[in-house]
Amino acid sequence: MAALELLSDEGYRADGRRATELRKVRARMGVFAQADGSAYIEQGNTKALAVVYGPHETRGPRSKALSERAVLNCQYSMATFSTAERKRRPHGDRKSAEMALHLKQTFEAAVLTELYPRSQIDLYVQILQADGSNYCACVNAATLAIIDAGIALRDFVCAGSAGLAEDAALADLSYIEEAAGGPQAALAMLPGSGAMALVQMDARLHHERLEAVMDAAAAACRAVHAVLEEAVRERAREVTALLGE
Amino acid sequence: MASVVLSEAEKLYIIHGVQEDLRVDGRGCEDYRCAEVETDVVSNTSGSARVKLGHTDILVGVKAEMGTPKLEKPDEGYLEFFVDCSANATPEFEGRGGEELGTEIASTLYRIFSSEGSVDLKSLCINPREHCWVLYVDVLLLECGGNLFDAISIAVKAALFNTRIPKVRVLEDEEGSKEIELSDDPYDCIRLNVDDVPCIVTLNKIGYRHVVDATLQEEACCLASLLIAITSKGALTCMKKIGKGSLDPESIFEMMETGKKVGKSLHASLQKVLDEEESLGTTRQKVGFLG
Numbered sequence: 001m002a003a004l005e006l007l008s009d010e011g012y013r014a015d016g017r018r019a020t021e022l023r024k025v026r027a028r029m030g031v032f033a034q035a036d037g038s039a040y041i042e043q044g045n046t047k048a049l050a051v052v053y054g055p056h057e058t059r060g061p062r063s064k065a066l067s068e069r070a071v072l073n074c075q076y077s078m079a080t081f082s083t084a085e086r087k088r089r090p091h092g093d094r095k096s097a098e099m100a101l102h103l104k105q106t107f108e109a110a111v112l113t114e115l116y117p118r119s120q121i122d123l124y125v126q127i128l129q130a131d132g133s134n135y136c137a138c139v140n141a142a143t144l145a146i147i148d149a150g151i152a153l154r155d156f157v158c159a160g161s162a163g164l165a166e167d168a169a170l171a172d173l174s175y176i177e178e179a180a181g182g183p184q185a186a187l188a189m190l191p192g193s194g195a196m197a198l199v200q201m202d203a204r205l206h207h208e209r210l211e212a213v214m215d216a217a218a219a220a221c222r223a224v225h226a227v228l229e230e231a232v233r234e235r236a237r238e239v240t241a242l243l244g245e
Numbered sequence: 246m247a248s249v250v251l252s253e254a255e256k257l258y259i260i261h262g263v264q265e266d267l268r269v270d271g272r273g274c275e276d277y278r279c280a281e282v283e284t285d286v287v288s289n290t291s292g293s294a295r296v297k298l299g300h301t302d303i304l305v306g307v308k309a310e311m312g313t314p315k316l317e318k319p320d321e322g323y324l325e326f327f328v329d330c331s332a333n334a335t336p337e338f339e340g341r342g343g344e345e346l347g348t349e350i351a352s353t354l355y356r357i358f359s360s361e362g363s364v365d366l367k368s369l370c371i372n373p374r375e376h377c378w379v380l381y382v383d384v385l386l387l388e389c390g391g392n393l394f395d396a397i398s399i400a401v402k403a404a405l406f407n408t409r410i411p412k413v414r415v416l417e418d419e420e421g422s423k424e425i426e427l428s429d430d431p432y433d434c435i436r437l438n439v440d441d442v443p444c445i446v447t448l449n450k451i452g453y454r455h456v457v458d459a460t461l462q463e464e465a466c467c468l469a470s471l472l473i474a475i476t477s478k479g480a481l482t483c484m485k486k487i488g489k490g491s492l493d494p495e496s497i498f499e500m501m502e503t504g505k506k507v508g509k510s511l512h513a514s515l516q517k518v519l520d521e522e523e524s525l526g527t528t529r530q531k532v533g534f535l536g
Contacts, residue, residue: 028535032388034300035333040534045288049387049534051333059336075332075339080383081290081306090329092340124332124339126387128304129287 006165006177014176015044019165020216022172022223027140027231029148030238037149039231041141043224044174045131050141052149054121070116074103076138078127084175099135102198106139106159106188109197112152121151132175133161135200139188140224147232155190156228157197160220162187162213164205169216183209187217191225194218248337249461256466260452268456268463275507277458282399282518284407286533291380292408295533296400299460300390303397305382305404309411311425312379314370322369322377326354327384328397334389343386350384350397353445353485357398357474360482363441364405372415372423380408391460394472398445399515405442406519409434443474443482444515446508448500450492455500457507471500475508477516 007013017023023044032038037052058065065071076099077091090096103125111121123145125138139159146153163170163177163184170177173184183205188198205213251259259269266273278299287293290306297303315323328350330343338346358364369378382404384397412428412435428434449459449467456463464470468490474483481501486492492500522529 026535031534032300032302032333034388034390038333042533042535047287047534049333053336073339077329077331079287079304079306079385080327080329080381081287081293081308084289086308086310086381086383090331122332122336122339124336126331126333126385128385129289131289 006163006170006180006182007168013165013170015174019168020171020219022160022220023174025140025224025227027144027227029144029231029235035149037145037147037151039141039144039148041137041144043133043137043140043172045129046133046137047128048134048137048141049126049128050138050145051124051126052122052142052145052151053124054149055116055119055151056122058118058120065118065120068117069113070111070118071120072104072108072111072113072123073120074100074107074123074125076100076103076125076127078130078134082127082130099138102135102200103138103142106157106197107142107146109195110143110154110157110190111146112154115152130175132173132178133186135159135186136161136172136188136224140228144228144231148235155192156225157188158191158221158225158228159186159188159198160217160224161185162217162220164209164213167209169209169212171216171220183213185213185217187214187221189218189221191222249465251462251465255462259463259466263451263454263456263463266454270460274454274456275503277507277511278460280396280399282403282515283532284403284519284522285531291410292404292406294400294403294407296396296403298390298392298396298399298458300388301392301396302386302388302390303393303400304385304387305397305400306385307404307408308381308383309378309408310381311371311376314374314377318366320370320373321366322379323366324358324364324380324382326351326358326382328354328386329384330386330389333387347386350393353394353472354382354384354397354401356485357443357445357483360443363443363476363482365438368435368437369410371413371425375423376415376425378410380405389461391462391464392447392458394445394447395458398443398474399511402439402442402444402515403519405437406439408437410437441476441478443476444508444511445472445474446504446511447472448504450490450496450500455496455503457503471497471504473501473504473508475505475512477509477512479505479509481505
């Protein structure tokens with residue numbers, strides 16, 4: 001079987017994009033009325049849904065509550081029909097637990113948890129269709145959901161992924177590009193300060209190439225930030241119109 | 246189910262309203278909430294549908310995979326149901342909290358579809374005793390606003406209507422070994438006939454009357470409900486009573502009659518919506534969750 005050419009000689013990727021081009025991002029806040037905050041994001045064919053409940057009283061043992069800040073509880077779940085091969089268990093396996101921990105780590109850096117002592121914030125992310133950059137879509141959807149819930153954040157958290165093909169850094173990987181086995185990095189960043197909440201890289205990468213890949217990922221984050229900000233403004237316009245301002 | 250806390254006064258208000266055929270949101274006892282049905286929402290499935298009934302949001306994906314037929318039915322394919330009550334609906338469903346409700350709904354779906362003739366299983370057979378199509382119907386519960394069974398059955402019917410199973414040819418060579426060849430054309434597929442697929446109508450007994458399509462608040466006031474599965478022709482395929490209270494026989498017959506009437510009109514409206522979507526074909530604007 002011929003190896004998949006990640007970047008053709010003319011500079012086009014498998015789905016027709018350029019090396020630094022992102023897939024089409026569409027986002028919507030306030031998808032569900034019953035949850036405190038919810039958001040939906042589509043990055044190309046990857047569809048993610050995030051729902052936030054809270055801040056509310058800690059469920060379960062009282063000892064879990066922290067006296068000086070809120071507890072952030074995350075769950076990552078993939079629908080059984082989201083992947084090309086049917087997935088047997090939506091959550092509860094190691095990969096979902098790992099992703100949930102990553103999300104928790106990412107958002108604990110951004111949410112101002114000191115403002116909500118002795119309470120719990122629940123963040124549930126669901127992948128409806130998985131086509132690469134699942135973690136990034138989750139983080140972007142979760143940011144919008146947290147903003148929709150009215151929970152205080154230091155800054156947006158935007159995530160982007162990047163890989164390497166020959167010498168060119170590719171931004172926003174799709175499933176085929178991730179499965180090709182080359183180096184891939186995922187980055188969650190607070191765009192205002194440029195601070196990184198989570199950096200993750202897989203496969204071997206020469207240190208001389210690291211900067212190029214990181215820059216591509218950071219550029220992807222900033223591009224997504226523009227879309228997320230627009231989504232929040234649109235939502236604010238909708239809500240103020242409904243309130244009759 | 247997701248629980249809602251109601252005071253005694255609120256419960257009385259709902260019960261008294263229902264006696265006068267006036268529910269909290271202005272509907273009559275036999276009216277459904279405004280429902281939105283959209284098919285083909287998830288692209289890497291064989292068929293999918295999303296149903297939004299008031300605050301209840303269901304997403305169903307159907308994946309067709311090749312498998313071996315069951316021993317007792319060697320010339321038929323089969324359906325497998327899986328219901329995932331996601332934590333999106335309520336934090337109580339986090340982790341394994343939603344498993345109990347999920348298995349209850351899945352077993353109800355199995356019972357309804359076990360009746361002969363609801364789906365033409367013989368059309369799913371490729372090679373008797375060796376290969377057949379297995380349809381994995383996965384239900385994802387996104388938001389729980391009451392009346393789950395009805396919404397799920399509508400979504401399952403819409404998703405099965407939308408399912409496109411690729412056409413396969415069985416090639417037999419000289420040694421007798423069989424090879425399965427998938428058609429090259431991605432649009433060359435078989436569709437399922439969903440005319441006899443039943444829909445569930447849940448009737449909740451509140452006070453002396455019964456209501457169709459109860460919200461969470463109304464479900465908290467009802468002691469007993471009757472779940473009936475009706476086909477588009479009005480045939481009753483399955484019946485189940487749920488809830489802590491008991492029903493007397495006259496109520497059950499009354500509820501069945503109402504259920505049949507409501508069920509037939511439900512099937513008619515659903516089929517109209519599905520046919521309209523089908524007629525738009527590829528020009529249809531897919532809205533999904535963005536609308």
